[in-house]
Amino acid sequence: MIGRRNFTMGLGALGLSACTSSFTGGTSPAPAALPDDLRPVRDAGYDAWLAAFRGRATARGITPATVDRAFRSAGFLPGAITRDRNQPESSRTLEDYLSIAVSDERVAKGRAAYARNRAILSTLEQRYGVDGTIVTAVWGLESFYGERRGEVSVIAATSTLAYEGRRAAFFEQQLMAALRILQNGDITPEGMTGSWAGAMGHTQFIPTSYEAYAVDFNGDGRRDIWSDDPTDALASTASYLARSGWTRGTRWGQEVTGGASGGTILQPQAGGPRFAVTGNFRAIKRYNNSDLYAIGVGHLADRIGGAGPLRGSFPPDANGLTKNDRIALQQRLTAQGFDTGGADGVLGNKSRAAISAYQTRMGQPVTGQPSLALLRSLG
Structure with missing residues (x-):
């Protein structure tokens, strides 16, 4: 099964990578204006592809009116192809990853977001069995608690990557799903924005996962994961985790020290902390198939809930620096x-x-x- 996000680097397209600019500088920069290369431009090859795609879309139940409306302001995004072709192999250590994923700022903002949304998160815990701190931590890693939801047209992003061809079948599947979402009336084409790879909303759902797991929790008739109100997005995340095997009342895991053993023990960085993980750790990995991501979510959730930093230490890096x-x-x-x-x-x-x-x-x-x-x- 293709997970919600393992079509990307698996480390968070907006909330985390936007805050990983200590890899390019800074821990939490303000959201930048949309780059010029992520604005639609004319491209003859893309236009020819789109003409052929229209037939495939209508054959699968998408009305011509939906296609026309969706592509009225969408088009070829050269920056999506550049970014897709130049994703670096991840070589981050757990220490570096957690320095960003569980930074002091992200913990502080997470505690504030959890307190601000405590009523809805408690209701979600009762409904889906997923801890509110876990849902909040996913929100924090994916979009910095809604501050960086992405401004790229999802129709433009998915159609560009479907045309480009490296993962054509996957992205055409996402584009078809995005068109069905529009046709269903959950959002307008202008409002359907996200990352350069088509992940959307507060917790960065790809369109097929939205179709499978998103819920209209506030009862307004739309599964709205994009608006300033995070209710449907948080509920959709809880829904996703619950249906991915989350066990009510069980922790994701915990750091273990000394000679503790038993269960599944992970040590992602040689000489660093060790973790005993549960089935709920695997449920988080269904959201994003990365051990670092799942530890990041779990540890951030613990910190949001009031826990302190990890007790274990990390060894010096390859340059001998702590x-x-x-x-x-x-x-x-x-x-x-x-x-x-x-x-x-x-x-x-x-x-x-x-x-x-x-x-x-x-x-x-x-x-x-x-x-x-x-x-x-x-x-």
Whole structure:
């Protein structure tokens, strides 16, 4: 079964990757304006593909009026193809991942979001059996609690990627589902926005998962996961997890220390913390098929519920630096006028560019690589 999100990198297309800019700089930048390459442009090949697709769509029950309306403002997005072809292989450690997924800011915002929506989350717990903190944590990783839902036309994104051909069948399936959603009246084409890969709303459902799991919980006749009111999106997430095997009253897992064993034990990073996980961990992975993601959701949920940080420590990285060393490196570079984009201990493109700029100024070999010697040279 294709999960809701494992068609992407599996680490969160908006809430997390938008906040992973410590890989490009900063821990939680403000949402950027829609890039020019994610705005529709004319493309002869795409137009020819669309003409043929119209026949396939109407043959599967999509009315010509729905197709016409959907594509009135949609078109070819060159940036969707660029991003799809250039997704890097994930090499993040668990320590780096959690530095972003369970940052102090995300925990604080999560506690506020949980408190603000406590009534609906409690009702969802009663209905679906899924802990409100878990639902809130998914929301936090997917769209930073609704702050970054995505502004790309889902019709444009899915049609562009269906035309491009690398995963044509999958994205045409998503496009057909998106057109059925429009035809059903849940949302307008203009309101159906999301990520460059077609994930939508507060908790980033792809169209086929929306069809399968989304619910109209507030009873207004529409399964609205896009609006400022997160009710239907949170309920849809609880619905998804419940139908993915979530067991009421059971934790996702927990950190284990010492010689504790039993059940399923995971240690995603050598020398780092170990976790005993349950079937609910696997239910979270049905939402996004990544151990790091599921640990991120579980640990963020625990923190939202009042728990403290992990007790276990992580070993130094391949450069011999601990997280505190990396934070100190970023802080010292910043103090000398080099922009690292923040000091979170995750050394991404901006931090490496800052290192290169410092090395250039000091007449050192320009490597962009962190090291203990570099840290010492910064004072």
